[in-house]
Amino acid sequence: MKISLAGFSLLVFLALLVWASLFFDAPPAPVTASAPATEFSAERAMGYVRLFAQNPHPVGTEEHARVRDALVNELSKTGLTPEVQTALVSRLGFLTARVENVLARLQGTSSGPALALVTHYDSVPAAPGAGDDASGCAMLLETLRALRAGPPLRNDVLFVFTDGEEDGLLGASAFVAEHPWAKDIGLVLNFDSRGNQGPVWLYETSDQNGWLLREFAHAAPHPMGSSLMFEIYRRMPNDSDFSVFRRRGFSGLNFAFIGGWSAYHTARDAPDALSLASLQHGGSYALALARHFGSLDLSNPRGPNAVYFNLPAMGFFEYPASWSAPLAVAAAILFVLIAAVQLWRRRTSLYGLLFGAMGMVVAAALPVVAASFLLRAINFAHGRWLPEGDIVRSAMYAWSLVALGLAVTAAVYALLRLRFSAQSLALGALLGWVGIALCAAWFIPGVSFLPLWPLVCALIATAAVSSGGEEDAVHRWAYLLLFPLAVPLVFLFAPLVQGFFLGLGLTSGGTLAVAAAFAAALTLLVSQIEMITRRGRALLPVLALLAGVVLLATGARVTRYDAAHPKPSNAVYAWNADTGEALWAAAAARPDAWTSQLLSASPQRGPLPEFFPESPARVFLWDAAPAAPLLPPVVGLVKAETSGDTRTLRLRVASPRHARLLALRLPEAEVLSASLNGKPLAGSAALRSRFEKGWLFACLNPPADGIEIVLQVKGTAPVKMVAIDRSSGLPEIPGIALRRPDTTVPVQSGDQIVVSKSFVF
Numbered sequence: 001m002k003i004s005l006a007g008f009s010l011l012v013f014l015a016l017l018v019w020a021s022l023f024f025d026a027p028p029a030p031v032t033a034s035a036p037a038t039e040f041s042a043e044r045a046m047g048y049v050r051l052f053a054q055n056p057h058p059v060g061t062e063e064h065a066r067v068r069d070a071l072v073n074e075l076s077k078t079g080l081t082p083e084v085q086t087a088l089v090s091r092l093g094f095l096t097a098r099v100e101n102v103l104a105r106l107q108g109t110s111s112g113p114a115l116a117l118v119t120h121y122d123s124v125p126a127a128p129g130a131g132d133d134a135s136g137c138a139m140l141l142e143t144l145r146a147l148r149a150g151p152p153l154r155n156d157v158l159f160v161f162t163d164g165e166e167d168g169l170l171g172a173s174a175f176v177a178e179h180p181w182a183k184d185i186g187l188v189l190n191f192d193s194r195g196n197q198g199p200v201w202l203y204e205t206s207d208q209n210g211w212l213l214r215e216f217a218h219a220a221p222h223p224m225g226s227s228l229m230f231e232i233y234r235r236m237p238n239d240s241d242f243s244v245f246r247r248r249g250f251s252g253l254n255f256a257f258i259g260g261w262s263a264y265h266t267a268r269d270a271p272d273a274l275s276l277a278s279l280q281h282g283g284s285y286a287l288a289l290a291r292h293f294g295s296l297d298l299s300n301p302r303g304p305n306a307v308y309f310n311l312p313a314m315g316f317f318e319y320p321a322s323w324s325a326p327l328a329v330a331a332a333i334l335f336v337l338i339a340a341v342q343l344w345r346r347r348t349s350l351y352g353l354l355f356g357a358m359g360m361v362v363a364a365a366l367p368v369v370a371a372s373f374l375l376r377a378i379n380f381a382h383g384r385w386l387p388e389g390d391i392v393r394s395a396m397y398a399w400s401l402v403a404l405g406l407a408v409t410a411a412v413y414a415l416l417r418l419r420f421s422a423q424s425l426a427l428g429a430l431l432g433w434v435g436i437a438l439c440a441a442w443f444i445p446g447v448s449f450l451p452l453w454p455l456v457c458a459l460i461a462t463a464a465v466s467s468g469g470e471e472d473a474v475h476r477w478a479y480l481l482l483f484p485l486a487v488p489l490v491f492l493f494a495p496l497v498q499g500f501f502l503g504l505g506l507t508s509g510g511t512l513a514v515a516a517a518f519a520a521a522l523t524l525l526v527s528q529i530e531m532i533t534r535r536g537r538a539l540l541p542v543l544a545l546l547a548g549v550v551l552l553a554t555g556a557r558v559t560r561y562d563a564a565h566p567k568p569s570n571a572v573y574a575w576n577a578d579t580g581e582a583l584w585a586a587a588a589a590r591p592d593a594w595t596s597q598l599l600s601a602s603p604q605r606g607p608l609p610e611f612f613p614e615s616p617a618r619v620f621l622w623d624a625a626p627a628a629p630l631l632p633p634v635v636g637l638v639k640a641e642t643s644g645d646t647r648t649l650r651l652r653v654a655s656p657r658h659a660r661l662l663a664l665r666l667p668e669a670e671v672l673s674a675s676l677n678g679k680p681l682a683g684s685a686a687l688r689s690r691f692e693k694g695w696l697f698a699c700l701n702p703p704a705d706g707i708e709i710v711l712q713v714k715g716t717a718p719v720k721m722v723a724i725d726r727s728s729g730l731p732e733i734p735g736i737a738l739r740r741p742d743t744t745v746p747v748q749s750g751d752q753i754v755v756s757k758s759f760v761f
Contacts, residue, residue: 081104
């Protein structure tokens with residue numbers, strides 16, 4: 001009877017585990033073939049995606065201008081009067097860009113604060129940008145159409161399509177700093193993506209988010225989000241347009257889907273690969289929240305911070321962050337009561353609790369160390385013996401790390417079980433988790449739900465296992481209770497582990513995060529592991545090890561680049577107009593099927609600061625290339641003045657090739673001040689700290705006739721400067737026929753032409 005109940009409970013538990021792992025990447029919103037005029041339709045929205053994402057459209061290209069005009073045209077069709085905000089904006093300490101935000105305003109019935117729906121319409125040079133972020137543009141346009149078909153809202157709704165997000169949040173910065181509509185905003189909803197499928201998550205909020213989260217949970221169809229995501233995201237170097245609004249004190253919510261990461265910022269981010277279900281889920285958010293917040297008073301959309309998370313089939317939960325500490329203290333008191341009973345019944349001892357806590361640390365740390373070494377071995381093997389492959393996104397390698405982590409943790413507990421009782425190991429592990437829960441509640445309340453609720457369930461499970469009269473006796477009802485008590489842990493940790501893999505991949509940091517989250521979860525399942533392995537403690541680690549080896553071998557066999565899994569690969573043609581010498585270059589570890597057409601089997605290796613001064617330590621593979629008949633950038637001296645120990649130079653800088661980016665570098669001079677078309681630029685002190693020596697300025701999307709820069713430099717000696725321009729693609733060179741194989745794909749900036757020329761004034 002015991003075996004039957006245990007087996008049944010285990011099967012149910014495993015089924016829930018599989019469901020939870022699938023839940024993270026499955027959009028819950030259905031796709032309707034046809035929807036009423038007042039509802040959101042993903043099929044109608046996909047028409048906008050196909051219109052905007054025909055080709056890559058980064059700032060400063062003809063395709064970018066086409067998308068801008070198409071966006072203005074579609075907004076005009078709704079009866080609104082769109083406007084284009086053109087602005088010069090500086091970001092990142094050296095980059096200035098000319099951006100063109102597209103804006104429209106849907107008038108409400110009152111004069112209160114407005115609701116702003118924000119997305120960006122530019123793409124990176126390598127990607128058509130169907131997911132990132134033609135999907136956001138489509139969501140907003142379809143939302144606008146549906147709003148126009150219904151009754152007017154109380155508040156004005158601003159539709160803000162920003163420019164230059166991919167190049168440093170440029171359009172959002174210009175809108176917030178310069179456009180008068182920014183002062184009218186009471187609430188911001190931003191829509192972005194990092195892939196082409198999966199559910200749309202609320203992954204970031206402004207501070208004092210309690211009121212917002214209550215309203216979001218009430219109004220959004222299938223609300224999905226986690227305060228843990230925000231706590232992780234805010235500690236990463238990532239940004240979105242929402243970052244600009246949040247740092248300026250605006251209240252708001254930030255949404256994105258992150259499934260299908262392999263297509264992100266590559267040529268595979270095309271309309272045909274975009275999930276209709278993801279588009280429907282995000283669009284249902286946009287429309288429902290626009291109607292809800294568009295009818296509320298947004299003069300003070302704030303409230304005490306909240307903790308929030310999802311549980312599959314159970315919905316969205318939120319409660320005040322101020323509850324975190326009392327709940328953690330209550331869990332600690334429950335632990336003390338259970339531990340006191342076990343000490344009184346002599347099921348454990350203080351010595352056993354101490355070593356149980358130490359065992360928890362070892363059981364959680366060893367899989368992380370093992371995963372780190374295993375990842376190095378995998379990379380080494382693919383670098384020496386196995387074909388190159390997408391290790392970072394390999395699901396087989398990820399599952400092998402999970403299986404081997406289970407083997408290591410189970411083996412640690414099997415060895416500890418030879419010396420210590422099950423109650424000592426379980427309570428010792430939970431002692432460590434009590435400390436984690438208390439620290440999270442006090443220092444990072446947004447994370448506190450993750451250790452708290454599994455800890456409470458694990459405490460009850462430990463008490464249930466200890467309910468028998470003898471050391472190894474367990475009541476029948478405990479078998480039925482034990483695995484259901486693990487369900488909250490599965491529903492919280494399974495999406496977390498998968499989320500780390502989807503968001504970070506098997507990078508060094510991502511591998512450590514996946515291994516640490518999984519191993520930590522296992523230390524909360526000591527009672528369940530004890531019940532599974534009580535008739536053979538070596539069986540679980542052996543089976544997990546065998547599974548890990550099989551998965552590892554399978555990963556070694558299938559992880560390789562092919563047409564279905566192409567390798568991200570870019571090539572650079574760099575020409576020095578002073579010397580007439582040209583280079584083929586690639587920022588890669590070794591030549592591949594694409595760059596081997598340009599590089600020899602033994603290319604030179606090193607940085608190219610003369611062409612990429614903003615990344616002076618970046619390492620390239622490079623070889624000599626034939627010179628192409630390209631026009632170099634031009635710098636003309638308009639006026640020079642000397643006053644005491646300084647010179648003022650007025651320069652005209654242009655790119656006859658009409659390149660997307662135009663840069664000017666002064667490698668030796670000390671620049672005291674600089675301005676572009678009368679607008680001050682960053683001073684030399686800030687730039688020296690970034691580039692070690694000299695001064696660098698770059699202009700994205702410069703006017704066809706060039707830009708005027710005024711520099712005040714220290715000293716009266718002649719000043720040397722280097723002009724650099726960059727454009728997408730590769731030059732046509734007689735006798736060289738290039739064909740990109742389908743096993744590679746351009747990524748991020750894509751293939752580039754870089755030309756430099758020096759001047760002295």
